[in-house]
Amino acid sequence: MPEKSSDGERVDELFREEMESILMFQQEILEAVVRGDPEKELVERVCTLEEQLVPGAVASVMLFDRKNQLLNIYVAPSLPKEAFSKLENLRPGPENGSCANAVYSRMPVYVGNVLTDPRWKNLRSFATDYNLNACWSIPIRSEGNEIIGTFALSSYSSRQPNRFQERVLGIGAHIIGIVLDRSRREGLLRLSENILRKIREAILVTDDERKILFVNEAFSSLTGFSETELAGNRVDTDTLPFFRTPFGEGIWKHLDTHGFWEGDVPNKKKNGESYLEWLRLSAMQNDRQKTTHYLAISSDITTRKANQDRLDFLAHHDPLTELPNRVLLRERFEQILESVRSKGTSLAILVMDLDNFHLVNSSLGHAAGDLLLVEISRRLAQLVGPSNMVGRVGGDMFLALVEGERGGKSVVEVVERISDSFRTPLEVDRCELFTSVSIGVAFYPEHGQTYEDVVRSADRAMACAKSEGKNTYRFFLPSMTVDVSDHLRIHNSFRQGLERNEFILHYQPQVGVFSRKVEAVEALVRWNHPEMGFLYPKRFVPVAETTGMIIPLGEWVLQEACLQASRWNAQGFRVPVSVNISGIQLRRRNFEATVLDALARSGLHPELLELELTETMLLEDSEGLLRSIARLKEIGVRLSIDDFGTGYSNLAYLKRFDADKIKIDQTFVHAGSQNPEQQGIVRMIAGISHVLGLSAVAEGVETGDQMEYLVEIGIDSIQGNFLSKPLDPTSCEEYLLRYCERSGRDL
Numbered sequence: 001m002p003e004k005s006s007d008g009e010r011v012d013e014l015f016r017e018e019m020e021s022i023l024m025f026q027q028e029i030l031e032a033v034v035r036g037d038p039e040k041e042l043v044e045r046v047c048t049l050e051e052q053l054v055p056g057a058v059a060s061v062m063l064f065d066r067k068n069q070l071l072n073i074y075v076a077p078s079l080p081k082e083a084f085s086k087l088e089n090l091r092p093g094p095e096n097g098s099c100a101n102a103v104y105s106r107m108p109v110y111v112g113n114v115l116t117d118p119r120w121k122n123l124r125s126f127a128t129d130y131n132l133n134a135c136w137s138i139p140i141r142s143e144g145n146e147i148i149g150t151f152a153l154s155s156y157s158s159r160q161p162n163r164f165q166e167r168v169l170g171i172g173a174h175i176i177g178i179v180l181d182r183s184r185r186e187g188l189l190r191l192s193e194n195i196l197r198k199i200r201e202a203i204l205v206t207d208d209e210r211k212i213l214f215v216n217e218a219f220s221s222l223t224g225f226s227e228t229e230l231a232g233n234r235v236d237t238d239t240l241p242f243f244r245t246p247f248g249e250g251i252w253k254h255l256d257t258h259g260f261w262e263g264d265v266p267n268k269k270k271n272g273e274s275y276l277e278w279l280r281l282s283a284m285q286n287d288r289q290k291t292t293h294y295l296a297i298s299s300d301i302t303t304r305k306a307n308q309d310r311l312d313f314l315a316h317h318d319p320l321t322e323l324p325n326r327v328l329l330r331e332r333f334e335q336i337l338e339s340v341r342s343k344g345t346s347l348a349i350l351v352m353d354l355d356n357f358h359l360v361n362s363s364l365g366h367a368a369g370d371l372l373l374v375e376i377s378r379r380l381a382q383l384v385g386p387s388n389m390v391g392r393v394g395g396d397m398f399l400a401l402v403e404g405e406r407g408g409k410s411v412v413e414v415v416e417r418i419s420d421s422f423r424t425p426l427e428v429d430r431c432e433l434f435t436s437v438s439i440g441v442a443f444y445p446e447h448g449q450t451y452e453d454v455v456r457s458a459d460r461a462m463a464c465a466k467s468e469g470k471n472t473y474r475f476f477l478p479s480m481t482v483d484v485s486d487h488l489r490i491h492n493s494f495r496q497g498l499e500r501n502e503f504i505l506h507y508q509p510q511v512g513v514f515s516r517k518v519e520a521v522e523a524l525v526r527w528n529h530p531e532m533g534f535l536y537p538k539r540f541v542p543v544a545e546t547t548g549m550i551i552p553l554g555e556w557v558l559q560e561a562c563l564q565a566s567r568w569n570a571q572g573f574r575v576p577v578s579v580n581i582s583g584i585q586l587r588r589r590n591f592e593a594t595v596l597d598a599l600a601r602s603g604l605h606p607e608l609l610e611l612e613l614t615e616t617m618l619l620e621d622s623e624g625l626l627r628s629i630a631r632l633k634e635i636g637v638r639l640s641i642d643d644f645g646t647g648y649s650n651l652a653y654l655k656r657f658d659a660d661k662i663k664i665d666q667t668f669v670h671a672g673s674q675n676p677e678q679q680g681i682v683r684m685i686a687g688i689s690h691v692l693g694l695s696a697v698a699e700g701v702e703t704g705d706q707m708e709y710l711v712e713i714g715i716d717s718i719q720g721n722f723l724s725k726p727l728d729p730t731s732c733e734e735y736l737l738r739y740c741e742r743s744g745r746d747l
Contacts, residue, residue, distance in 0.1 A: 018164050020262065023280045023297050025049050025168065026201060029175055030295065031284060042179050044075045050172050051078060054165050056156050058132075061140070061176060062090070062099050063149040071099060074149065079130070086126050095121040098137035099150040106147060108138040108169075112160040133158045136165070138173045142181040151176055202277075204296040210235050210252075213293070222277075222300055224270030251281065255294070259283045264301060275302045320370055321377035324391035329399055332389050333444075333451045336403060340444065347444040348411040349451075350400040351458040352380070352418070355436040355470040357396035368428055372435070375426045383417045399455070415439055415473050422471075438465040439473035447476045467542070489532065490540050494549045498556060502528050505560050506726035507577070509735060510697055510719045513711050518740045520610060522578040522719065523561040524726045525553070545584060554585045555594055562602035562609060564729055569608060573736050578610040578640055586613065592628040595637065606636035610661070614643050626656070633658050640697075644685060662689045666700025666720070669710070683713045690714070 028049060032042055047059035060076035071090040076083070090096055092103040101109040101119050112134050114120040114127045120135075127133070134155035139147045151173040153165070161169065178198065202219035206212050212230045220226050247265070255261045262280040269275060277298045284293040316328040324332070333347070340347045354376070361369040373396065380398055384390040390400040404410030418439065425432035440462025448454035461476040468474070497503060507521040527535040544550040558579055565577035585591055599606055611632070633639065640661040668682050682698070689696040698710045701720030710718060727735060 019278050019299070019301075020280075021053055021164075022168065022171065023201065023262070023278070023299075025053060026171065026175075026199065027280060027282055027295065027297055030199075030203070030297075031282070033179075034284070034293070034295075039179055040075060043176055044077050046172050046176055046179075047075055047077050050153060050168060053168050054153055054155075057153040059172070060099075060152050060154065061149060062087070062152070063180075064092075064103055064147055066146075071103065071150065083126075083130060086129075095119060097123040097126075098135040099152050102137040102139050102150050102152075103147055106139060108136070108166075110136045110161055110166075113158040115158075131156055134160075136161050136169060138169055140173050140177045140180065142177060148177065148180055202296075202298045202300075204235070204298075206235055206294045206296075208291050208293065210294065219298075222269070222275075222298070223267075255281050255283055256291075259285075264305070275300055276305050277301060318392040321374055321392050323377050323381070323398075324389055326391070326393050326399075329389065329391045329393070329401060330451050333401055333454075336401070337444070340403060345403055346411065348402045348404070349442050349444070349454045349458045350402060350411075350415065350418075351440045351442075351455065351462040352398040352400065352437050353462055353466065354396040355438055355466075357435065360433065360435070368431075371428045372426060372433060375428060376435075379421060379426070380418065383421055384414060388414070399458075411441065411443075415441060419471075419473060436471035438462055438470050440465055440476065441473060442476040467538075487543055490535075490543045491547050491549075493529070493531075494540070494544065494547065494553075497527060497529065498549075498552055502530065503553070503556065504528060504728070505557065505564065506728055507564075507732040508719060508726040509724050509732070509739070510578070510717045511723050511739070512717050513715055516739070518575060518736060519717055520576040520578055521732060522612070522726075523557060523564075523580075525557050541582075545582060548584075550582045550584050551588065554582055555598075558594065558598045559601060562598045562604045565608050566602040566604040568733065568736065569604065571733075573740050574608065575736060575740060576608045576610045576638060578612050580612045580642065583614070586625060589624070592631060595632055606632075607638065610638040610640050612640045612642045612663070614641070629657055642699075659694060661695045661697055663697045663699050663719075664715075666698075669698050669700050669706055669720075670702070679709060679713065682710070682715075686714050686716075689716075 029042070029046060032045055037045070043061055047061065050059045051057060058076065058078040060079060061074045062071045063074045064071055068089075069091060071087075071092065073079075073084045073087050090100050092100045094101060094104060095118065097114075097120050098109045098111050109119070111117045111119055114132060114135055115124065120127060127135075132154045134157065135152055136155075137150050137152040140149040140151050142148050151169065153161075153169060199216060200218055202222045203214070203216040204212065204219055205214040212233055212235060215225070215227045215230055251261050251265075260280070260282050262278075264276055264278050267275055267277050278301045279296065279298045282295045283291045284295055286292050316325060316331075317323065318325050333349075336347065339345070357369065357372075360372055373392070377390075377392060377398070380390045380400070384400050384402065388400060388402045390398060393399045400414075402411050402414050404414075418437065422434075422436050425434050427433075440458045440460065442448065442454050442457035442461060444454050447457040457476040461474045465472050465474040504526050506524045506526055508524060509518045510520040510522065511517065512519045525537055525541075527540055529535050541550070544553050561577045561579045565575065568575055581591075585594075588594075595609075595611070598604075599609065629639065638660045639657060640663060641659050642663045643665045644662045662685065664682055664685055668685075686696040695716045696714075697717040697719060698706075698715045699719050701707050701710065701718050701722045703722060706720075707718060707722055724735060
């Protein structure tokens with residue numbers, strides 16, 4: 001696994017620095033308390049240390065005279081003495097500055113700009129005289145929760161405190177409150193013990209022989225050991241076994257040599273529970289430089305560390321599958337390049353995209369889709385192997401790094417293992433689901449000098465596998481970059497092509513098996529491109545769908561087909577025209593209006609228009625789509641289901657959408673002429689169609705043998721080049737004259 005990212009290291013380092021600053025601050029104050037330093041010196045020391053922790057700020061403590069309801073400066077080490085007199089007898093109120101407001105509201109007050117904030121209205125001249133632009137003040141409270149003063153940090157720049165600054169401000173106020181309160185009533189000795197007992201960090205004090213003299217409440221709460229259990233024991237006894245480990249002994253040696261040690265250490269509580277603590281140890285010395293005591297300050301950072309580790313994990317992994325993400329894959333790629341160069345091996349990138357994954361989400365729901373992705377990720381991790389890496393880089397897209405010998409034999413083995421594995425169903429929520437994957441493969445350095453270049457090449461190869469029928473894999477070839485260039489040229493000239501009427505329609509007849517008459521024609525779009533020549537839909541329709549140009553193109557095809565059918569109808573040819581509808585068109589709210597507009601403009605009778613949808617579109621199953629189709633069916637528009645048998649073949653959808661015709665995909669037609677099993681599939685689809693009262697049309701009929709077995713099976717209509725290739729309008733009209741119902745001539 002790679003090392004932590006630089007972002008993660010910076011976050012961890014910042015946390016360590018803040019924790020170290022707080023612990024050092026508290027340690028120094030505690031040492032001063034233990035030494036018995038006078039009260040005012042202690043408070044001034046707190047102010048000085050706070051100023052070191054918050055550069056660009058001056059600290060001050062004001063005491064509250066409860067009898068006269070006035071505030072006066074007690075200590076402010078960095079303010080000029082003449083400033084003290086200007087703050088004498090400050091009365092708590094809403095317009096007398098941050099400290100007066102803190103006492104008045106009994107809450108911390110953080111003013112980011114004293115020159116504009118109304119709470120500084122009466123002290124604005126004071127702020128200007130001493131170049132103060134912000135002031136954060138917090139009440140100092142006694143043990144009885146009475147306000148006895150304020151602790152403030154005034155900044156030379158306009159700003160609000162961050163979380164660290166708020167915390168050190170609160171710690172300072174808390175310590176000062178204890179110092180002031182206890183010193184007035186019980187004396188410094190009692191005060192020091194209470195500070196140690198009440199402080200939030202765990203405190204342990206030993207004598208020079210490491211015998212425990214004192215632990216505070218936070219220590220007992222953290223470890224489960226009471227002061228009574230530990231008093232008089234050495235820290236390296238069975239009670240605190242951590243200090244008896246080699247690591248613990250090393251800490252003591254460092255402490256005796258250098259006087260301090262700090263770091264995070266694993267430890268165990270009394271009940272055996274493990275935790276991680278941040279520990280700072282100090283050797284306290286007298287005037288003769290002899291160690292008299294040891295002071296340990298610690299804090300439980302288990303949760304904070306776990307959260308940080310989780311954030312670091314999520315920065316490098318997909319949260320759903322927990323596979324590596326793009327960041328980690330790229331880092332791994334860079335790490336193994338040196339190994340590839342030195343050993344003379346190859347490094348392949350596999351881009352894998354699931355086929356028709358959206359159908360799982362549409363039919364079974366996104367929860368099932370997520371479970372399927374998790375199962376696929378487990379399968380891919382096993383197939384790629386522990387020496388390689390697979391990650392998730394998109395919704396249903398995965399990427400693998402595979403190292404192997406030159407020539408790519410081992411890579412081919414991995415790719416074929418992956419492809420073959422998808423023939424086995426995946427179990428999701430006690431259901432078996434089949435899916436397939438299209439894979440693109442590219443090699444470093446043959447297909448790119450950088451990670452991005454190789455991924456781009458693999459992605460192009462994967463797109464090629466998709467376009468060639470899916471459920472396969474392709475290795476990158478230089479010719480694939482031509483396809484990308486081709487894609488851009490088509491995209492850039494699409495709109496002009498529509499404006500210049502470069503698109504034309506050809507029509508392919510559908511002929512009745514028994515009538516031998518033309519029963520319908522399918523409109524097929526072509527592009528007479530001025531530079532690229534005559535283009536078929538396979539070249540430009542995928543571009544149109546990805547760029548949104550399928551909408552204006554689809555509208556043009558619908559309008560033009562309806563106009564042509566209307567012309568033929570006027571000549572006596574009542575031949576329905578079939579128009580392919582894109583899923584993108586179907587999902588638009590104005591789809592129904594677009595169809596009605598084409599009928600109205602052309603004057604075509606609705607029963608002479610046939611909308612051709614693929615069966616996968618029906619799986620969207622939206623109520624809006626159902627209503628639109630139902631309304632169009634009511635006025636007579638016909639509905640044909642294209643490519644039947646290649647998707648989920650759900651018969652319930654056929655009934656729900658009230659389809660008129662099923663078009664059997666040409667892959668079954670071609671296979672059926674050679675394979676009796678495939679003929680059985682075609683026979684079954686035809687039989688189901690007739691049971692449901694639908695017409696069955698066989699597409700892509702190319703040979704007499706195919707037509708012969710289709711007639712025997714009971715197919716209703718034939719479409720394919722054996723009878724007629726797609727024809728331009730003039731040629732199609734001649735065909736209709738010969739073989740349409742009006743002429744009465746048989747094929």
